Amino acid sequence: MSAPGFRSVFMVASCAGAALSCYLVSLNVASERAALEDVETKIVLAQRDIRLLQTEIGTRGRLAQLERWNVKVLALSAPSADQFLEGGFQLARLGRPEPKLNVEAPVVLASAPAPNPQPAPLEEGERRTAGAGATASSAAQLMQQASLKVQVREPMQLAEPIARPEPPKAQPVAAKPVAKKAPTPAKIAAEKLEKASAPKPGKPAPANFAKAPETKPAGADKKAGDKKLALAAKPMTKSVRTAKVDPLAPLPASANSKKTTGNSGTAR
Amino acid sequence: MNAPTSALVAPRPERLRLVGQRRQILTMMHQRLMFGLLVYAGVVALIVMRILYLAAFGDHAGAKQGVTSLVPERGDIVDRDGQPLARTIDAWTIGLWPSKVIGNKLEIARKLAQLMPEHDEAGYLAMLRSKKSFFYLRRRAAPGLVEAVNAIGEPGLAIEREPDRLYPQTSLAAHVIGYTDVDGKGTAGIERAMDEKLSDPATRGQPVQLSISTKVQQALEHELLDAMTHFSAVGAAGIVMDIHSGEVLAMTSLPQLNPNAAGKGSMEARFNRATLGVYELGSTFKPFTVAMAMDSGVVRSMGQIYNCPNQLNVYGRTINDTHPFNRACTVAEIMKESSNIGTAQIAAQLGATRQKEFLRKMGFLDPVAIELREKGRTLSPGNNWGPLETMTVGYGHGIAVTPLHLASGYAALFNGGLYRPATLLKVGRKHAAAKGHRVFSEGTSYKMRSLLRLVVTKGTGKKADAPGYRVGGKTGSAEKYHNRSLLVTTFAGVFPMDEPRYVVVVMLDEPKATAETYGFRTAGWNVAPVVSKTVSRIAPMLGVRPDKNREPNMSEVLPYVHEKTEH
Numbered sequence: 001m002s003a004p005g006f007r008s009v010f011m012v013a014s015c016a017g018a019a020l021s022c023y024l025v026s027l028n029v030a031s032e033r034a035a036l037e038d039v040e041t042k043i044v045l046a047q048r049d050i051r052l053l054q055t056e057i058g059t060r061g062r063l064a065q066l067e068r069w070n071v072k073v074l075a076l077s078a079p080s081a082d083q084f085l086e087g088g089f090q091l092a093r094l095g096r097p098e099p100k101l102n103v104e105a106p107v108v109l110a111s112a113p114a115p116n117p118q119p120a121p122l123e124e125g126e127r128r129t130a131g132a133g134a135t136a137s138s139a140a141q142l143m144q145q146a147s148l149k150v151q152v153r154e155p156m157q158l159a160e161p162i163a164r165p166e167p168p169k170a171q172p173v174a175a176k177p178v179a180k181k182a183p184t185p186a187k188i189a190a191e192k193l194e195k196a197s198a199p200k201p202g203k204p205a206p207a208n209f210a211k212a213p214e215t216k217p218a219g220a221d222k223k224a225g226d227k228k229l230a231l232a233a234k235p236m237t238k239s240v241r242t243a244k245v246d247p248l249a250p251l252p253a254s255a256n257s258k259k260t261t262g263n264s265g266t267a268r
Numbered sequence: 269m270n271a272p273t274s275a276l277v278a279p280r281p282e283r284l285r286l287v288g289q290r291r292q293i294l295t296m297m298h299q300r301l302m303f304g305l306l307v308y309a310g311v312v313a314l315i316v317m318r319i320l321y322l323a324a325f326g327d328h329a330g331a332k333q334g335v336t337s338l339v340p341e342r343g344d345i346v347d348r349d350g351q352p353l354a355r356t357i358d359a360w361t362i363g364l365w366p367s368k369v370i371g372n373k374l375e376i377a378r379k380l381a382q383l384m385p386e387h388d389e390a391g392y393l394a395m396l397r398s399k400k401s402f403f404y405l406r407r408r409a410a411p412g413l414v415e416a417v418n419a420i421g422e423p424g425l426a427i428e429r430e431p432d433r434l435y436p437q438t439s440l441a442a443h444v445i446g447y448t449d450v451d452g453k454g455t456a457g458i459e460r461a462m463d464e465k466l467s468d469p470a471t472r473g474q475p476v477q478l479s480i481s482t483k484v485q486q487a488l489e490h491e492l493l494d495a496m497t498h499f500s501a502v503g504a505a506g507i508v509m510d511i512h513s514g515e516v517l518a519m520t521s522l523p524q525l526n527p528n529a530a531g532k533g534s535m536e537a538r539f540n541r542a543t544l545g546v547y548e549l550g551s552t553f554k555p556f557t558v559a560m561a562m563d564s565g566v567v568r569s570m571g572q573i574y575n576c577p578n579q580l581n582v583y584g585r586t587i588n589d590t591h592p593f594n595r596a597c598t599v600a601e602i603m604k605e606s607s608n609i610g611t612a613q614i615a616a617q618l619g620a621t622r623q624k625e626f627l628r629k630m631g632f633l634d635p636v637a638i639e640l641r642e643k644g645r646t647l648s649p650g651n652n653w654g655p656l657e658t659m660t661v662g663y664g665h666g667i668a669v670t671p672l673h674l675a676s677g678y679a680a681l682f683n684g685g686l687y688r689p690a691t692l693l694k695v696g697r698k699h700a701a702a703k704g705h706r707v708f709s710e711g712t713s714y715k716m717r718s719l720l721r722l723v724v725t726k727g728t729g730k731k732a733d734a735p736g737y738r739v740g741g742k743t744g745s746a747e748k749y750h751n752r753s754l755l756v757t758t759f760a761g762v763f764p765m766d767e768p769r770y771v772v773v774v775m776l777d778e779p780k781a782t783a784e785t786y787g788f789r790t791a792g793w794n795v796a797p798v799v800s801k802t803v804s805r806i807a808p809m810l811g812v813r814p815d816k817n818r819e820p821n822m823s824e825v826l827p828y829v830h831e832k833t834e835h
Contacts, residue, residue: 081736081814
């Protein structure tokens with residue numbers, strides 16, 4: 001009696017349970033959906049805020065306003081046709097001027113350090129090891145030899161520099177470079193003459209001349225001391241000299257020499 | 269209880285009748301009860317069904333309505349790069365319900381006058397006491413003001429949010445975009461032309477994308493405004509157009525108009541000179557005449573010779589030149605020095621019929637083809653199109669068209685001779701380019717390149733040249749019809765000329781001479797520099813690479829130019 005009696009109860013209970021679980025599922029789904037809608041609403045609200053802010057920024061930074069700032073403050077202008085490049089080659093071409101400077105620089109460097117270190121080490125310790133002074137002295141000898149050599153021509157060149165009012169522009173120190181032999185003798189001679197004669201017009205600072213005699217005697221001492229070395233170095237210097245200076249006649253040679261010395265002087 | 273007894277006892281006839289009545293009443297009552305039960309059952313069933321329906325398909329209690337989508341009240345208008353040009357925002361509106369006011373009216377009026385000084389105290393008091401139901405005190409009020417008005421604490425003051433149209437770029441492209449009235453209905457420009465699409469809930473979610481480029485527009489507007497103020501012109505118009513697709517990249521009409529407060533602009537400012545104003549555009553017509561003549565076989569070579577005396581007397585009228593040749597001159601020279609006399613002779617050879625046919629094909633005799641509703645009607649000789657009119661129309665006099673007509677015409681001339689109507693909507697997947705039709709032959713179009721480049725390199729338009737961008741074009745200065753001492757100067761330019769892509773048409777209305785123009789006020793002096801400046805600004809944006817080594821094929825024209833002429 002109990003079994004069939006409870007069967008109906010079980011049936012009802014199971015039905016109720018099934019219905020309840022179904023309802024729970026749907027409730028769960030509904031709550032998920034509600035959460036999703038909440039998120040969607042938040043997204044829409046955020047989008048609306050973004051839109052509002054974009055509009056505000058766009059309005060504050062409108063092109064007319066930017067243009068006004070540009071006219072008043074920035075003053076930017078459209079790029080010109082030359083500012084556009086075709087490609088890498090054209091860009092590379094823009095770098096061309098630099099090598100030019102490098103070509104000039106070695107000339108200056110070769111001439112510049114040579115005379116300056118000379119006097120100092122020599123005065124300090126002349127008796128020092130020959131090896132230490134060797135490099136410096138060899139450079140110095142080269143010029144001295146040149147001066148010696150060309151002194152033969154001095155009378156010819158002397159007349160012209162004196163006749164011209166132009167005084168040697170460059171400092172006498174600069175006149176010593178190894179490469180230029182013809183100029184140096186001419187100048188040194190001219191300077192000597194000028195010094196001897198009287199105050200010169202358009203002279204550089206007298207300090208320069210004060211320096212010049214100092215350096216020269218030092219060179220002269222060396223000359224006396226290191227003649228053997230100088231002889232050994234001779235051939236090299238000669239070849240250089242003949243290539244550059246000899247073919248020129250005395251007149252243009254002097255003019256050229258002045259120019260070159262002038263250049264080196266300015267470059268210095 | 270009575271029933272059994274009644275059955276036993278012989279009923280009296282009246283009792284019997286009574287029993288019958290009771291039975292009838294009973295059955296009736298049963299019926300009524302049944303009916304009532306059914307009604308209740310039905311109602312319960314309905315409720316249950318509704319509940320079940322809602323449980324199955326309905327929204328739950330927490331569902332929110334209204335903010336689930338971001339469809340604006342009125343569609344946006346954006347430029348070709350997606351920059352907003354018109355948007356609808358929620359603005360604060362302050363209103364007044366005089367009948368709902370409960371506070372001290374005098375005091376309220378005083379406070380309102382302090383906050384919003386557009387009316388004085390008496391004015392506000394009159395409003396508060398009036399019998400009208402509603403007043404707008406301020407539309408698009410600033411938040412600070414809204415707060416202050418709210419602080420008055422008067423229930424009769426209504427503070428509400430209302431959709432309002434905002435043009436973030438203010439006056440930029442104002443005549444293209446147009447503006448709306450207070451109810452949000454478009455009254456000008458694209459707002460008017462596309463009103464349906466902008467306000468229809470189905471389509472307003474998608475913005476209307478214009479072919480206008482704000483950057484190009486700004487460059488054109490700025491340079492043109494500069495020239496307008498510098499030369500004290502009363503107005504100006506400018507158009508930049510893509511030759512191939514007919515897209516208008518920039519279109520402006522000056523004086524400027526702020527569409528955010530369109531009502532405050534003058535009539536002059538609201539007038540769209542680019543599409544509504546018609547002007548005699550003068551010599552800018554000459555290339556058309558030459559192209560027509562070349563297409564019809566009247567002019568066979570740029571070297572064809574015409575007699576160009578100092579004056580030409582025809583049909584009782586004298587035609588003059590600003591740079592008279594007084595010798596035989598070639599077509600190339602006629603164009604270079606903008607000779608009316610030479611062009612008139614070419615036009616005369618062409619004849620009225622062919623000229624009209626060409627003009628009709630270019631759309632010059634109809635209102636200009638564009639989406640805007642503000643379109644001017646061409647003024648042409650009409651039925652009096654005789655030989656003299658043919659000659660004057662040949663050099664741009666006696667016919668008045670809009671600047672946009674001119675731009676479309678130049679676009680057709682350099683698009684290989686193919687005419688395409690101008691459009692303000694971006695050409696792309698959603699909006700295909702309009703179908704074109706042939707006006708000039710491709711060969712003619714090609715030959716015109718070098719001819720117009722010649723005008724800029726050696727002729728009247730030298731100041732229009734932008735180095736590297738190969739600008740070609742034609743100047744035009746026409747006297748105004750109502751006052752012959754006033755000029756309308758125009759420059760129609762095309763660049764890059766070796767591969768034409770963009771047309772620039774610039775017009776100044778009544779420019780005055782200045783010291784640096786040496787007293788001249790013709791197009792070569794005032795509008796040509798605008799083209800030069802504009803092109804050098806916009807060309808890099810449009811992807812035109814400047815190149816000083818490229819030129820159109822100038823050997824077409826250079827042999828026919830006599831260099832000795834000095835001007």
